[in-house]
Amino acid sequence: MIPLVGHLYRENNVVTSIYGRSIINRTVVDIIKAHKYVRQVEGTPLCVRETWPILEILSRLELGPSRIDIGKIATGYKNSNEAVELEDYVRGQVSELINAKNGSDHEEQDVVLYGFGRIGRLMARILIQRAGGSGMNLRAIIVRKGKAENDLQKRASLLRRDSVHGPFNGTISVDEENNVIFANGVAIQVIYANSPDQVDYTDYGINNAIVVDNTGVWRDAEGLGQHLQCKGTSKVILTAPGKGELKNVVYGVNHNIIEESDNIISAASCTTNAITPVLKAICDKFGVENGHVETVHSYTNDQNLIDNYHKGARRGRSAALNMVISETGAAKAVSKALPQLEGKLSGNAIRVPTPNVSMAILNLNLSTNTDVEELNNYLREMALYSDLKKQIDYTNSHEVVSSDFVGNRNAGIVDSRATIVNGNRCVLYVWYDNEFGYSCQVNRILQHMSGNMHKSVPA
Structure with a gap:
């Protein structure tokens, strides 16, 4: 598989993945682990023998620049009730990309x-x-x-x-x-x-x-x-976060407000990027009456390694030794991307002695009643198949801790095993790599503004 993955990327600028996990420049073990992840989110395993022939078919086609999830194509084919050969199914999935090898009309x-x-x-x-x-x-x-x-x-x-x-x-x-x-x-x-x-x-x-x-x-x-x-x-x-009239953009939620004439854009904060996609998903199905956002945030360069003068309250104390109550503007900033939440969210932050990966705890009063199973199933579907699949990730493990999410490319990861629901009240735990996941969001805005955001398959 590895030579074909490399060929598709070098010759066609096709980025291949397994359920959002890139398999470019990955080891054999990495690719197998990407397949194992499918069992966690779909409940059924995915075998390399199912994705390998899809790669073979794709490598024979003159495809345009794109992102192709061969894992989802394989699962889609397994679940398809149509009596169709695999090659015909794959060709149908990528029909818009065939013979579009030089289809990008944007300048470097x-x-x-x-x-x-x-x-x-x-x-x-x-x-x-x-x-x-x-x-x-x-x-x-x-x-x-x-x-x-x-x-x-x-x-x-x-x-x-x-x-x-x-x-x-x-x-x-x-x-x-x-x-x-x-x-x-x-x-x-x-x-x-x-x-x-x-x-x-x-x-x-x-x-x-x-x-x-x-x-x-x-x-x-x-x-x-x-x-x-x-x-x-x-x-x-x-x-x-931008000040004044600057547009604060969370890619996947409100990036469509960027106009050609916009010369200066804010990519908001890491926390705003982590919670806004999840809040949008919740608003769209259940509605949000009000709520509180508590972020448990890794320390940053703004804090002191050891006790020393700092203009900010409490931040003068050693970041490596203390939990420090701080402020976050993320709860208010959400309303710039989701106006329907204006004035509905409060927020606070606790800086903790870890160097990276943070957590947002969303304590929400919903407009409708639900339960843990319905809420988690909905968020899982949003993470896998919605327009927010690059922003929302989903984990179903009892054993994950913060360091497991270092390098995660999504804006936020819903920890389904920690979800609490009582009627119309819910508590959601959302992990996020406040460095790398946020950088990936910035890169998506960069791609969007430069016209280099390639088509994703399956849609």
Whole structure:
């Protein structure tokens, strides 16, 4: 299977998966584990002997750029009552993609990362992983000059090694003379600047670039507008909640509000991205009268490692030693994507001594009565087959803990075994990788704004 997966990706820009679990650049064990996951969510097993012939058929077709879930195609074929051969069934599923190998009419999109912290480096990993096929080219990162003489080597080392997300999957080298980091052959120009308006990107051959500002220093249109004063830029995405009239976008929920004329967009916060898709799903079927959101959030760079002065309440105390009651604007921010929840949600946060993966506890009063089985079955269907399948994930295990979700690409993961329902009251537990899952959401907005969001099959 592995050579065929690679062939489809390299030659056709087809990303293959098993129930949303990508199988590109995966080991034999990874692919088998992806098949095992199907039993957890469907209740029936899926065998590699069922997906292998589908890959064979797809590899013979001239397919256009797309994302194809061979696991769902295999299950769909098993459950189909039609007397049809597998090849005919598969061809029917991908009919719109056949002979569309060069079907993308969008130009390659230059991307610049302004800031190279936790989100910046994960965004770099995502863009590098899909280089050469996604239509988005990571051209540069902008940072302030550090005090160390080997600044560039240190930047490259942080990309190469990550204490939470593990080593970079590939090779990294540095050209110090030209300030370039090469990652899996992708040349990333490192540009030193103290403010957004100091760079002429055209000097580096960068044009019409989308700038992803992950510093969080500027959060309004005026501050972020400095990026657009530079030659070679066209749009800006902020990886933090925006202020003023900026559109706060949660991909999958309200990304359709982005218009061609929008030059500055906020990708909201990690917590807002985690809870909004689940809340939308609940609102659509059961309605929400009111509720409270409590986030149990991993510590971040804004906190102190040991006790020291901090302008924020309680945040001066050691993040590695304490649970710290804090604030979250996520509950209020949800209403920017779901206006029907305006004024209905309160929220608070507890920062805890873990470096990554957080949890949102949604305590909701619904408009209609339900039970645990109905609610969980509905959320499972939404995670597998709805338009929110890239945002909502679902687990049915008694044994999962926070570290099991490091690297999860979804905005949030519903822990079905923890769901509580009593009439019209429910409590939902939603895990989320507040670093990588959020970065994937930012990347989806980037794809959408650049016109490089490829068709998914099955629909």
